Amino acid sequence: SQTIHQWPATLVQPVGSPLSLECTVEGTSNPNLYWYRQAAGRGLQLLFYSVGIGQISSEVPQNLSASRPQDRQFILSSKKLLLSDSGFYLCAWSDTQGSPLHFGNGTRLTVT
Amino acid sequence: GENVEQHPSTLSVQEGDSAVIKCTYSDSASNYFPWYKQELGKRPQLIIDIRSNVGEKKDQRIAVTLNKTAKHFSLHITETQPEDSAVYFCGPTDSWGKLQFGAGTQVVVTP
Numbered sequence: 133s134q135t136i137h138q139w140p141a142t143l144v145q146p147v148g149s150p151l152s153l154e155c156t157v158e159g160t161s162n163p164n165l166y167w168y169r170q171a172a173g174r175g176l177q178l179l180f181y182s183v184g185i186g187q188i189s190s191e192v193p194q195n196l197s198a199s200r201p202q203d204r205q206f207i208l209s210s211k212k213l214l215l216s217d218s219g220f221y222l223c224a225w226s227d228t229q230g231s232p233l234h235f236g237n238g239t240r241l242t243v244t
Numbered sequence: 245g246e247n248v249e250q251h252p253s254t255l256s257v258q259e260g261d262s263a264v265i266k267c268t269y270s271d272s273a274s275n276y277f278p279w280y281k282q283e284l285g286k287r288p289q290l291i292i293d294i295r296s297n298v299g300e301k302k303d304q305r306i307a308v309t310l311n312k313t314a315k316h317f318s319l320h321i322t323e324t325q326p327e328d329s330a331v332y333f334c335g336p337t338d339s340w341g342k343l344q345f346g347a348g349t350q351v352v353v354t355p
Contacts, residue, residue, distance in 0.1 A: 230341040
């Protein structure tokens with residue numbers, strides 16, 4: 133069966149520090165991968181999605197970036213965090229576009 | 245891009261009553277219509293979905309209805325229970341096949 137791992141679960145970082153969140157999927161090949169952000173009490177905002185290695189599409193301009201160095205690995209990064217980057221970051225995968233999304237457990241990021 | 249609106253934003257129901265949440269979308273190319281449930285502090289989980297060739301789908305106390313002409317689909321929960329309390333998100337696909345979520349509906353079921 134397929135599983136998705138996301139870490140860390142929680143993270144507290146100072147403004148201006150770098151960020152690296154990692155997500156891996158097991159039990160499937162060539163999944164579509166997504167990064168979503170959820171501000172406190174708000175909806176799910178799509179940040180990046182990828183349909184294959186090295187193929188990244190950005191949905192919202194920001195100081196974040198994403199990379200997919202391996203088929204089942206998706207990384208969210210920032211060189212300098214802003215206070216507004218605080219939120220709940222969710223990685224997700226799907227078999228194809230327009231099929232069910234399976235979310236990881238999320239990373240709660242607090243930028244201080 | 246896809247413009248998704250969800251109504252109501254909050255819904256309070258008595259245990260045993262029904263709850264209905266409506267989701268409207270703008271992209272006529274959308275062909276996949278899921279609903280997700282998110283409990284506090286947890287990840288969203290798929291509870292029911294429908295594709296554009298079907299008008300209604302039911303799974304025990306949960307149902308989804310689709311009106312593609314009017315570009316809206318709804319989540320119906322019957323005989324609500326306290327464990328149905330959560331935030332519910334609709335997420336129709338856009339023309340690129342990506343899920344774009346609504347702002348969510350906070351459902352509170354009171355005993």
